[in-house]
Structures are given as structure tokens and as C-alpha cells.
């Protein structure tokens with residue numbers, strides 16, 4: 001039965017990788033008609049995609065300015081760097097520009113001025129396909145295909161063996177759940193199958209990304225509240241997938257960012273505060289107020 005969910009033929013796998021690439025982009029970037037065309041330079045270069053091909057890649061935003069439309073600049077002179085294998089978290093109120101940073105890193109848009117450097121080169125030097133292959137995204141809300149849960153994990157790397165798929169599922173803390181289902185890995189999910197919770201879907205996305213093994217990771221944390229147990233399982237899974245990879249986390253729950261190397265507090269298109277959790281608390285500014293507000297919410301939930 002396990003064979004059933006693996007792609008059966010070449011055409012099938014091409015079709016599904018195209019389909020999944022499109023779905024991923026759409027869900028992450030909510031494609032709009034105004035999306036500008038990004039084209040590769042004629043002399044564009046490649047870069048190793050997977051962590052087993054090369055070590056994690058450093059990221060640097062240098063004085064980045066960006067506007068979706070000419071009359072409204074969204075990012076004003078944003079600079080930060082993530083060392084190879086490091087973890088940077090971006091927090092801040094809705095509309096602050098957090099997701100915009102991840103879209104620019106993925107080069108879904110080009111900066112208006114400044115530059116973004118990945119692995120020593122401006123992202124505009126790379127072939128888009130090469131850049132995007134090196135970046136794994138765990139989106140807020142993962143779209144599942146009407147296929148088996150095993151297939152939904154496997155397309156992180158089509159052609160992965162059953163052992164590799166199970167290994168990824170274990171690391172993503174979703175294996176035990178899967179084997180508890182009546183048909184295990186062959187259980188159909190999606191619109192016409194079993195509906196998974198937000199937390200389960202996110203773990204499927206994490207398992208996919210573990211299979212993909214990208215050198216850079218963008219985690220777009222779900223806003224939806226999770227129960228404490230699920231939250232802990234997801235934290236464990238996220239820690240596994242981000243270990244050794246250069247990671248950018250767009251965080252909504254500050255509990256996720258406590259151990260980040262640097263936290264960027266975005267507001268109104270600029271980095272308002274930056275530092276470690278400790279240093280930001282000591283500063284007693286915006287971050288400290290956000291932390292206090294979320295601590296109150298956590299207490300309310302526990303009552």
C-alpha cells in the first residue's frame with residue numbers, strides 16, 4: 001500500500017511538482033494581478049540548494065527600501081544580517097512589513113534600493129529557480145492536496161524513499177498521529193479526505209521541508225492559537241527543522257523567539273528595536289510591552 005502514494009510515473013511527478021510549486025507560491029504570497037515580472041539576468045548564476053550539498057548560507061539585508069506601489073513605501077532602510085546557520089526572528093504588529101521581508105528574500109519582488117545578499121551574492125544575480133530551491137518555507141497555512149498524507153509529505157522531495165518519509169514525519173512530530181489513522185500513511189487528506197487541524201497541517205509542512213533539506217528556512221508562524229501540547233510539539237518540530245539552517249522566523253507568539261540569535265521588532269516599515277530576548281526586555285520598550293501583553297494572555301488562557 002505504501003507504494004500507492006509515491007508518484008507512479010514521471011509525468012505524474014512533473015505535474016504534481018508544478019502544481020505544488022504554484023500552490024506554495026500562492027499561499028505564501030497571495031498572488032495578485034499587480035505582481036511584477038521578475039526575470040533572470042542573462043548571466044544568472046546557480047547556488048547549492050540543499051544542506052547536504054553545502055553549509056547553510058548567510059543572509060544580509062543592506063539598506064533595503066521597498067514599495068509595492070510607487071506612492072507607498074513599505075520598508076524604509078531595513079538592514080540586518082543572519083549568519084550562516086543563525087536564527088533571526090521578526091516580530092511586530094500586523095502590517096509592519098514582516099511578510100514583505102520574506103517575499104523579498106524569496107525574490108518575489110525586487111527591492112527599490114539597497115540590496116539583499118545571500119551566500120555572498122545579490123539575490124538578483126541568481127537564477128530564480130536556484131534561489132527558491134535553496135529556501136524552504138513553512139507557511140502559515142499549508143494547503144494539502146487531495147491525496148494521501150504520505151504523498152503530501154513526499155512531495156518535499158519527490159522520489160524520497162518510504163524510510164526517508166517516515167524519518168521526516170518522526171522529526172516533525174507527526175508520525176505517531178499518522179500511524180494512528182485507519183489507513184496510516186495511505187490515508188487520504190484534503191478537501192475530499194480527512195481534514196487536518198492547523199497544527200497537524202503545519203507539521204506536514206515541516207516534514208516536507210525536512211525532506212527538501214534547504215540551506216535557508218523561512219518560518220511563517222501560524223497566528224491561530226494552539227493548545228499547549230500541540231504548541232510544544234510544533235516547537236520541537238520547528239527546532240529540528242531549523243537546526244543548522246539559516247532561519248528567518250516571522251513570529252506571532254513571542255514564546256517562539258526567546259532563543260533567537262537576534263529579534264527584530266518591526267513597526268511602520270523600520271526596525272524599531274533589535275537584540276536578544278534578554279536585552280530587549282531590559283530595554284523596557286516596545287518588545288517588553290508586547291511580551292507583557294502576551295504574558296497576560298497566557299495567564300488568561302490558563303485560568
Ligand code: ATP
Pocket residue numbers: 032068069074092093094095096097098099100101
Ligand atoms: P501580518 O502580521 O498581518 O502578516 P506583516 O507585518 O507581515 O503583517 P506585510 O504583509 O509585510 O505585513 O504588509 C506590509 C504592508 O504592505 C501592509 O500595509 C500591506 O497592506 C501592504 N501590502 C502587502 N502586500 C501587498 C501587495 N501585494 N500590494 C500592495 N500592498 C501590499
